[in-house]
Amino acid sequence: MFTFAILSQIALNGITLSAIYILVALGFTLIFGVMRIVNFAHGEFAMLGGFALSFFYVSLGLHFLVALPIAAVAVGAFSLVLERVVYRRFYQREMPGMIASLGVSIALMYGGVALWGTHQRSIPSAFSAVYTIGPIFVTAERVVVIGVCLVSLALFYLVLRFTRIGLAMRVVAEDRITAEAQGIDTVATYRFAFFISTAMAALAGGLIGQLFSLSPFMGLMPLVKAFIVVILGGLGGILGAAIGGLVLGLGESFVSTFYGASAAQFISFGLIIAILLFRPQGLVGRKEG
Amino acid sequence: MSVLLAVQGLGKSFRGLRAVNDVSFDIREREIVGLIGPNGAGKTTAINLISGAIRPTSGVVRFRGADVTGMPAHRLARLGLIRTFQATNVYAGKTVFENVYVGTFSSRPSGFWPSLLLTAAFRREREQTRSRIEALLEDLGLRDLADTPAADLPYGYQKMLGLATALAGKPKLIMLDEPAAGLSAEEADLISVLIGRVRDQGVSVLVVDHNMRFMAKICNRMVVLHHGMELTSGPTADVVRDPRVLEAYLGTEHSVA
Amino acid sequence: MALLLDSDDAPSARWRPLARWAAWAAAAAALLAFPLAAGGFLTHTATLVLLTVIGAAGFHLILRVGLVSLGHAAFAGIGGYTSVILMMTFGLPWIVCFVAGGVSAAALALLVGPIVLRLKGVYFVLITFTFGEILRLIFNDWQSMTGGANGISHIPPPWPALMDTRAYYYLALFAAGAAILFCARLLASDFGRKMDAIRESESLAEANGIPVFAVKVIVFAIGCTLAGLQGSLQAHFIRLISPLAYSFQESLNFLVMNVVGGSNSLVGPIVGTVFLVALPEFLRGWVEYQFIIYGVILVVVMAALPGGLVELWQRACRWITSLSTRSGR
Ligand SMILES: Nc1ncnc2c1ncn2[C@@H]1O[C@H](COP(=O)(O)OP(=O)(O)OP(=O)(O)O)[C@@H](O)[C@H]1O
Numbered sequence: 001m002f003t004f005a006i007l008s009q010i011a012l013n014g015i016t017l018s019a020i021y022i023l024v025a026l027g028f029t030l031i032f033g034v035m036r037i038v039n040f041a042h043g044e045f046a047m048l049g050g051f052a053l054s055f056f057y058v059s060l061g062l063h064f065l066v067a068l069p070i071a072a073v074a075v076g077a078f079s080l081v082l083e084r085v086v087y088r089r090f091y092q093r094e095m096p097g098m099i100a101s102l103g104v105s106i107a108l109m110y111g112g113v114a115l116w117g118t119h120q121r122s123i124p125s126a127f128s129a130v131y132t133i134g135p136i137f138v139t140a141e142r143v144v145v146i147g148v149c150l151v152s153l154a155l156f157y158l159v160l161r162f163t164r165i166g167l168a169m170r171v172v173a174e175d176r177i178t179a180e181a182q183g184i185d186t187v188a189t190y191r192f193a194f195f196i197s198t199a200m201a202a203l204a205g206g207l208i209g210q211l212f213s214l215s216p217f218m219g220l221m222p223l224v225k226a227f228i229v230v231i232l233g234g235l236g237g238i239l240g241a242a243i244g245g246l247v248l249g250l251g252e253s254f255v256s257t258f259y260g261a262s263a264a265q266f267i268s269f270g271l272i273i274a275i276l277l278f279r280p281q282g283l284v285g286r287k288e289g
Numbered sequence: 290m291s292v293l294l295a296v297q298g299l300g301k302s303f304r305g306l307r308a309v310n311d312v313s314f315d316i317r318e319r320e321i322v323g324l325i326g327p328n329g330a331g332k333t334t335a336i337n338l339i340s341g342a343i344r345p346t347s348g349v350v351r352f353r354g355a356d357v358t359g360m361p362a363h364r365l366a367r368l369g370l371i372r373t374f375q376a377t378n379v380y381a382g383k384t385v386f387e388n389v390y391v392g393t394f395s396s397r398p399s400g401f402w403p404s405l406l407l408t409a410a411f412r413r414e415r416e417q418t419r420s421r422i423e424a425l426l427e428d429l430g431l432r433d434l435a436d437t438p439a440a441d442l443p444y445g446y447q448k449m450l451g452l453a454t455a456l457a458g459k460p461k462l463i464m465l466d467e468p469a470a471g472l473s474a475e476e477a478d479l480i481s482v483l484i485g486r487v488r489d490q491g492v493s494v495l496v497v498d499h500n501m502r503f504m505a506k507i508c509n510r511m512v513v514l515h516h517g518m519e520l521t522s523g524p525t526a527d528v529v530r531d532p533r534v535l536e537a538y539l540g541t542e543h544s545v546a
Numbered sequence: 547m548a549l550l551l552d553s554d555d556a557p558s559a560r561w562r563p564l565a566r567w568a569a570w571a572a573a574a575a576a577l578l579a580f581p582l583a584a585g586g587f588l589t590h591t592a593t594l595v596l597l598t599v600i601g602a603a604g605f606h607l608i609l610r611v612g613l614v615s616l617g618h619a620a621f622a623g624i625g626g627y628t629s630v631i632l633m634m635t636f637g638l639p640w641i642v643c644f645v646a647g648g649v650s651a652a653a654l655a656l657l658v659g660p661i662v663l664r665l666k667g668v669y670f671v672l673i674t675f676t677f678g679e680i681l682r683l684i685f686n687d688w689q690s691m692t693g694g695a696n697g698i699s700h701i702p703p704p705w706p707a708l709m710d711t712r713a714y715y716y717l718a719l720f721a722a723g724a725a726i727l728f729c730a731r732l733l734a735s736d737f738g739r740k741m742d743a744i745r746e747s748e749s750l751a752e753a754n755g756i757p758v759f760a761v762k763v764i765v766f767a768i769g770c771t772l773a774g775l776q777g778s779l780q781a782h783f784i785r786l787i788s789p790l791a792y793s794f795q796e797s798l799n800f801l802v803m804n805v806v807g808g809s810n811s812l813v814g815p816i817v818g819t820v821f822l823v824a825l826p827e828f829l830r831g832w833v834e835y836q837f838i839i840y841g842v843i844l845v846v847v848m849a850a851l852p853g854g855l856v857e858l859w860q861r862a863c864r865w866i867t868s869l870s871t872r873s874g875r
C-alpha cells in the first residue's frame with residue numbers, strides 16, 4: 001500500500017493543508033509577536049473571510065480569484081475597526097488581551113449566527129479540472145489553494161523583508177522599547193500588522209470555505225490549528241510558523257490516512273504537550289529574555 | 290564570629306555568557322558585606338544564585354553550616370536567608386499590613402489545617418504575629434499607613450515596606466539588592482541607619498548598591514565583581530581606595546595595561 | 547458564619563455585625579424557600595445555577611493564583627463520566643460514585659498539575675486547552691465506555707426521590723453552599739493570602755518563604771476536584787452527558803462567569819454564574835443575541851471594569867454614600 005502514487009497523493013493533500021495552516025498561523029503569530037496578544041478571535045476572522053468570499057463570489061458573481069483578495073481586504077478593513085475600538089486597549093497586556101479577544105470571538109461567532117444562521121453552506125467549486133501528473137491526480141482546486149498561499153506568503157515575506165513597515169514590525173516584535181526610542185510609530189505598525197494578520201486569516205477562511213464548508217462556527221478549526229502550529233514553531237516566530245505548518249499538515253495527512261482522523265488529533269495534541277513542556281519556545285524558536 | 294554564609298567557586302552561565310564566574314566569599318555573623326561592581330557585573334545574578342531563585346552551574350553555597358546549593362528559595366527563606374529585589378518588593382494590591390503579614394510566613398508554622406480551621410492555637414499565634422507586625426510598622430514609621438494599598442505609597446515608602454516585609458520573616462541573613470536606588474540623600478540615610486540597627490539585632494547583611502557614599506558608610510567589608518569575576522575584596526576602606534575598582538567603574542579605556 | 551468567614555480580619559467586620567447576620571439569615575431563608583414559591587422551570591434553572599457555581603468557584607480558586615485553565619470543563623467531564631459509569635455499569639451506590647467523581651478529577655489534577663504548572667501565562671492557557679481537548683477526544687472516541695459522541699442518556703438520579711426537581715434543588719443548594727463556604731474559608735485563611743501573594747508576584751512570594759509551586763499544585767487540584775464534583779451532580783440532574791458539554795467552550799464559560807462577575811473575590815463567580823446561567827434560560831430563542839452581548843460585556847469589563855460586576859456594585863455603593871453624605875451636610 002505504500003506505493004509511490006499513494007504516498008505522493010497523501011503528500012499533496014498534506015501540502016494543501018499545510019498551506020492553509022501556515023496562512024492562518026502566520027497571522028496569529030504576527031499579532032502575538034508584535035502586540036503580545038493571543039488572539040482567540042483569529043478563527044472568526046477566517047470565518048468572516050469565508051462569508052465575505054461567498055458574498056463577492058457567489059452573490060455578486062465576481063471571478064473567484066478576484067473575489068478572494070477583495071474578501072480578504074474587506075475583512076482586514078473591518079478588523080481595523082475592532083483594532084481601534086477593542087484591541088488597541090490591550091496591547092502588551094497578555095492576559096487581559098487574551099480574555100478580551102475571547103469576547104470578540106464570541107460576539108463575532110454569534111453575530112455570524114444572527115446574520116447567516118447555523119446551517120452549513122458550501123461555496124461552489126470554482127475550478128473543476130483534474131490533471132494527472134504521472135500517477136497522481138491533482139485537482140485544479142488544490143492547485144489554486146496552494147498557489148494562493150504561495151503568492152500571499154511570498155508577498156508577506158517581501159513586505160516584511162523589504163519595506164519600511166515590514167522592518168518596523170520586525171523591530172517592534174524584537175524589542176518594543178527600543179523601537180519606540182528609535183521613533184518608530186508603534187501605533188501605525190500595530191494597525192498594519194493587525195490588518196495583514198486578519199486579511200491572511202480571511203484568505204485562509206475563503207479557501208477553507210471552498211475546500212470544506214462554511215458556518216459561523218468554522219473558526220474553531222483554524223484557531224486550534226494556529227495554536228498547534230505556533231506551538232510547534234514557537235509563538236511569535238515567522239519561520240517557525242512555516243515549519244510548524246508544514247509539519248502539522250503533512251503529519252496530519254499521513255497519520256489520518258493510515259490510522260484515522262482521531263489518531264491524527266491525538267498525536268498532534270500529544271505532540272503539543274510534549275513540546276510545550278520541553279521547549280516552550282517551540283521547535284525552532286529561541287528562548288525569550 | 291562564626292561564618293554564616295560561605296560561597297565557594299560560584300558560577301552561572303547564560304547560554305555561554307558567564308554572568309558569575311568562580312566567585313567565593315564568606316559572610317560572618319553580625320557583619321554587613323557590600324557587593325559592588327559596574328552595571329551587568331553579576332551582582333543580582335549572585336544574589337539569585339545564593340537565594341535559590343536560580344541554580345548555579347558550578348560552586349557550593351553553605352548556609353549555617355549546611356550545603357544549600359540549589360535549594361529552592363522558599364526553603365532557604367524558612368532557614369533564615371531572605372532577599373529583596375532590585376525592582377518589585379511589594380504586593381501592589383495588598384495593604385501595607387497585609388504585605389508585612391505575607392512576610393511573616395517564612396518565620397511561622399506553615400500548617401494548612403490550623404489556619405483553615407482557625408484553631409485556638411492558631412488564633413493565639415496570629416495575635417502575636419499581629420502585635421509583632423504593628424511593632425515593626427511603628428519602628429519603621431509605617432504605622433499610619435497600615436491600611437494603605439502598597440500601590441498608593443510613594444516610592445520611598447515602597448522601598449521601606451519591601452524591607453519591612455523581608456524583616457518580618459526573621460532573617461539571619463538578609464540580602465538587599467539596591468535598597469537605596471532612587472532614594473533621596475535623606476531617605477538613603479534613613480535606610481542606612483535602619484540597616485545598622487538590623488545588624489545590631491544580630492542579623493547579617495549582604496547589600497548591593499551603586500550609591501558609594503551609602504555603601505561606604507554601612508559596609509564592614511566589600512566584594513567587588515567585574516564581568517562576573519571577583520576583582521578584589523577586603524575592608525571597605527581598602528576597597529574604595531583600590532585603583533582597580535575605580536577603573537572597573539570607569540571602564541577599560543583608563544586601564545594602563 | 548462570622549467565624550467561618552474569619553471576617554474579623556476585614557475592616558468592615560466591626561461594622562454593624564447584627565445587620566450582617568440578618569442579611570445572611572435572610573439570604574439563607576430566601577434560598578431555602580425558593581422552590582416552594584417558584585415554579586418548576588425556575589427551580590430547574592436555580593438548580594443549574596447552584597451546580598454551576600461549584601465549578602465556577604473551582605475555576606475562581608485557580609484564577610486566584612493567576613492561572614486560567616481552559617481544561618476546567620474537561621475535569622467536570624472526568625467527574626461526570628466516572629460517576630455515571632460507576633453507577634450505570636457497575637451499579638455502585640450514588641454517594642460512592644459522587645465521591646469517586648471528585649477523587650478521579652483530583653487524582654488526574656495531581657498527576658497532570660505538576661507537569662502543566664511548569665508553564666505560566668498564555669502558555670499555561672494553551673497547554674490546559676490542549677489537555678482538555680485530549681480528554682474530550684477520549685470521551686468522544688472511547689465508544690464502549692462513554693457512548694461516543696452521543697454520550698450517555700437515561701442517567702438515573704442519585705436516589706429515586708431526587709427525580710423531583712425540587713428535591714434535587716436542595717441537594718444542589720447543600721452542595722453549592724458547602725463548596726462556597728469551603729472556598730471562602732480557604733481564601734480567608736493564611737493559605738488564601740499565600741495564593742494572593744503568588745498572583746501578585748511569584749518571585750517575591752517565593753522569596754518570602756511561600757512554596758509557590760506546591761501551592762499552585764494544591765490549588766489546581768482543589769479547583770479541579772470542585773469541577774469533578776459539579777460534573778457528577780450535574781450529570782445525574784440533567785440525566786444526559788456527552789463530550790460536547792465538556793469542550794473548551796464550556797471552560798470559556800467558566801472564565802466569562804468569573805471575569806464578568808469579578809475575579810478578585812468569590813462573590814464574582816457567584817454573580818457571574820447567576821448572570822450567565824440564569825439569563826439564557828429566560829432568553830431562549832434569543833440565544834445568538836445573548837451571546838453577542840456576552841462577548842461585548844467581556845470586552846467592556848476587561849477594558850473598563852477589571853473588578854467585574856462586583857466592582858460596579860461597589861462603585862455604585864460608594865457613589866450613593868457620597869451622595870447621601872453630601873446631601874446630609
Ligand atoms: N536570566 C538571564 N538570562 C540571560 N542573561 C542574563 C540573565 N540574567 C542576567 N543576565 C546577564 O548576566 C549579566 C549580569 O547581570 P546582573 O543582573 O547580575 O548584573 P548586575 O550586576 O546586577 O547589574 P545592575 O547593577 O545593572 O543591576 C548581564 O550581562 C545580564 O545581561
Ligand SMILES: [Mg+2]
Pocket residue numbers: 332333334375466
Ligand atoms: Mg542588579
